[in-house]
Amino acid sequence: MVKVGIIGAGFMGKMHSSVYQALPGAKLVAVADLEAKKAKEILPEGKIYTRMEDLLKDPQVDLVDVCLPTFLHKEAVIKSTRAGKHVLCEKPIALSVEDAEEMIKEVEKARVKFMVAHCIRLWPEYMVLKEIVEKGEMGKVVHATFRRLSPLPDWSWDGWLMDPAKSGGALFDLHIHDVDFSLYLLGKPAYIYSQGFRNQAGCSHVFSLFSYREGTVAHLEGGWDYPASFPFTHSYLVKMEKGILAFNPHYPQSLLLYQGEEVESPEIKKVEVSVGAGGNIEDLGGYYNEIAYFVKCIEEDRFPEIITPQDARDSLYLVSKEKESMEKGTKVKV
Ligand SMILES: NC(=O)c1ccc[n+]([C@@H]2O[C@H](COP(=O)([O-])OP(=O)(O)OC[C@H]3O[C@@H](n4cnc5c(N)ncnc54)[C@H](O)[C@@H]3O)[C@@H](O)[C@H]2O)c1
Numbered sequence: 651m652v653k654v655g656i657i658g659a660g661f662m663g664k665m666h667s668s669v670y671q672a673l674p675g676a677k678l679v680a681v682a683d684l685e686a687k688k689a690k691e692i693l694p695e696g697k698i699y700t701r702m703e704d705l706l707k708d709p710q711v712d713l714v715d716v717c718l719p720t721f722l723h724k725e726a727v728i729k730s731t732r733a734g735k736h737v738l739c740e741k742p743i744a745l746s747v748e749d750a751e752e753m754i755k756e757v758e759k760a761r762v763k764f765m766v767a768h769c770i771r772l773w774p775e776y777m778v779l780k781e782i783v784e785k786g787e788m789g790k791v792v793h794a795t796f797r798r799l800s801p802l803p804d805w806s807w808d809g810w811l812m813d814p815a816k817s818g819g820a821l822f823d824l825h826i827h828d829v830d831f832s833l834y835l836l837g838k839p840a841y842i843y844s845q846g847f848r849n850q851a852g853c854s855h856v857f858s859l860f861s862y863r864e865g866t867v868a869h870l871e872g873g874w875d876y877p878a879s880f881p882f883t884h885s886y887l888v889k890m891e892k893g894i895l896a897f898n899p900h901y902p903q904s905l906l907l908y909q910g911e912e913v914e915s916p917e918i919k920k921v922e923v924s925v926g927a928g929g930n931i932e933d934l935g936g937y938y939n940e941i942a943y944f945v946k947c948i949e950e951d952r953f954p955e956i957i958t959p960q961d962a963r964d965s966l967y968l969v970s971k972e973k974e975s976m977e978k979g980t981k982v983k984v
Contacts (some may be wrong), residue, residue, distance in 0.1 A: 766962035773936035791893025819852025825872025
């Protein structure tokens with residue numbers, strides 16, 4: 651049984667705690683949050699701390715799950731690894747590539763297991779796409795569009811999400827999901843060209859073109875400047891040599907494969923988990939899958955391969971290149 655301590659009992663801390671309730675093989679034993687009341691809400695019977703340092707001293711905790719605002723990830727991950735704990739950290743790993751590299755060095759020194767929660771790699775509909783492309787039966791990817799659109803997430807503690815120095819704005823917080831998935835599916839692009847919109851909270855909407863050496867093009871769009879009535883939407887359209895796979899959760903049939911005259915619905919392997927954490931995300935199976943995968947890696951004493959620390963660093967690097975392209979107004983080499 652892997653014993654877990656969550657640091658940060660906000661939106662994601664709540665979501666992760668619900669996953670642990672449903673997950674055999676893991677038990678949530680402690681929660682740390684500045685506000686003890688919030689920690690108690692997600693763990694009514696267990697150890698509650700108001701300082702992360704106290705949770706890290708708890709010998710019962712094997713795995714620390716960092717659900718803190720992004721600007722606190724570096725401190726929490728380094729302190730956790732120095733305490734000899736395995737660490738799951740919410741995405742993005744950090745706000746700068748330098749910080750990410752420093753964190754990875756510490757993790758390697760400590761020889762603990764470390765994974766950044768890039769949940770889209772384990773989101774059921776995105777797993778289907780990865781599997782189809784890997785099988786190769788539909789040929790190579792020719793071009794692809796990935797979208798992530800949301801109303802302004804205004805629930806954050808102390809308004810940290812609305813402060814670009816703390817969250818990186820929509821570019822680093824929201825859009826990185828698709829950047830990370832494109833890295834997983836297509837590798838690193840050769841060039842990036844991005845244009846964006848800004849508001850008081852930094853980059854609020856980005857449009858990017860990723861050009862790959864083999865001629866593949868990906869269009870990635872992400873923004874949180876939509877009205878509150880607009881439903882959170884992540885979607886993709888991927889044209890392969892022999893067909894198109896299209897995903898949109900709001901269509902009557904959310905996932906369809908178009909090939910010549912034929913249209914089929916590929917099987918989506920969903921895990922039925924009811925976590926009731928609220929928020930703007932309907933499908934929670936991806937969170938379950940990622941945590942179940944990491945817990946299994948710890949149980950089997952192997953380092954995660956689906957999301958490596960280097961992957962998390964590389965996704966952040968690609969987002970920083972998008973920012974550079976936006977600022978320069980030109981295409982940038984990766
Ligand atoms: N994977 C996803 O789909 C997804 C979705 C939302 C958020 N996130 C990520 O999860 C992380 C957390 O975001 P959130 O929306 O849960 O934030 P939040 O504002 O809802 O919660 C943050 C919590 O941290 C606590 N906190 C702040 N400083 C602390 C400290 N020093 N010690 C202990 N507790 C402290 C706050 O009291 C609050 O409860 C961010 O990195 C965010 O990017 C990921």
